[in-house]
Amino acid sequence: SQTIHQWPATLVQPVGSPLSLECTVEGTSNPNLYWYRQAAGRGLQLLFYSVGIGQISSEVPQNLSASRPQDRQFILSSKKLLLSDSGFYLCAWSSAGAVGETQYFGPGTRLLVL
Amino acid sequence: SQQGEEDPQALSIQEGENATMNCSYKTSINNLQWYRQNSGRGLVHLILIRSNEREKHSGRLRVTLDTSKKSSSLLITASRAADTASYFCATDKSNDYKLSFGAGTTVTVRA
Numbered sequence: 047s048q049t050i051h052q053w054p055a056t057l058v059q060p061v062g063s064p065l066s067l068e069c070t071v072e073g074t075s076n077p078n079l080y081w082y083r084q085a086a087g088r089g090l091q092l093l094f095y096s097v098g099i100g101q102i103s104s105e106v107p108q109n110l111s112a113s114r115p116q117d118r119q120f121i122l123s124s125k126k127l128l129l130s131d132s133g134f135y136l137c138a139w140s141s142a143g144a145v146g147e148t149q150y151f152g153p154g155t156r157l158l159v160l
Numbered sequence: 161s162q163q164g165e166e167d168p169q170a171l172s173i174q175e176g177e178n179a180t181m182n183c184s185y186k187t188s189i190n191n192l193q194w195y196r197q198n199s200g201r202g203l204v205h206l207i208l209i210r211s212n213e214r215e216k217h218s219g220r221l222r223v224t225l226d227t228s229k230k231s232s233s234l235l236i237t238a239s240r241a242a243d244t245a246s247y248f249c250a251t252d253k254s255n256d257y258k259l260s261f262g263a264g265t266t267v268t269v270r271a
Contacts, residue, residue, distance in 0.1 A: 078257050089248060089263040090203075097257060105258075136202055146190040146252030149259060151202035 048073035052152035065124040069137030077139040079120040084134040132159045164249040164262035172268045179236040181265040183249030193250045194234050239269045
């Protein structure tokens with residue numbers, strides 16, 4: 047069966063510090079991978095998605111970046127965090143080539159920038 | 161911008177009652193999905209309904225889709241305290257890997 051992991055679960059970082067959030071998927075090959083951000087009490091905002099190694103599509107201009115160094119690894123990074131980067135970050139995957147199909151979410155990382 | 165918009169924003173019901181929430185969207189879709197999110201957790205997929213389907217059931221869940229009105233509804237029958245969560249609809253666009261999520265309906269089931 048497939049599983050998705052995210053870490054860390056919670057992170058408190060000062061403004062201006064770097065960020066690296068990691069997401070890994072097990073039990074599937076060449077998944078589509080997604081990073082979302084959720085503000086408190088709000089819906090999901092798609093940040094990045096990837097349909098293959100080294101292929102990253104950015105949805106929202108911001109000071110975040112994403113990378114996919116391996117087939118089942120997706121990393122969200124920032125060189126300098128802003129207060130507005132605080133939120134709940136969710137990674138998700140869907141089956142390779144799946145258009146509009148089910149996405150499976152990780153447990154999320156709660157980021158607080160102070 | 162968000163494609164799907166849920167209504168109402170919040171819903172409080174007594175255990176055993178039914179809960180109904182709606183989702184409206186703006187452009188043509190292939191599929192519409194409903195997800196549940198417990199507080200502080202990731203989203204869990206509940207049900208997917210395709211554009212050529214009108215109704216779908218899964219356990220105590222019933223989803224309808226009206227493509228002419230660009231709307232969907234999720235009905236939870238005989239609610240339980242464990243159904244307390246936020247519910248989101250998500251829509252796709254033709255030949256697009258992305259889903260667009262609404263802001264969600266927060267459901268509270270009182271014991």
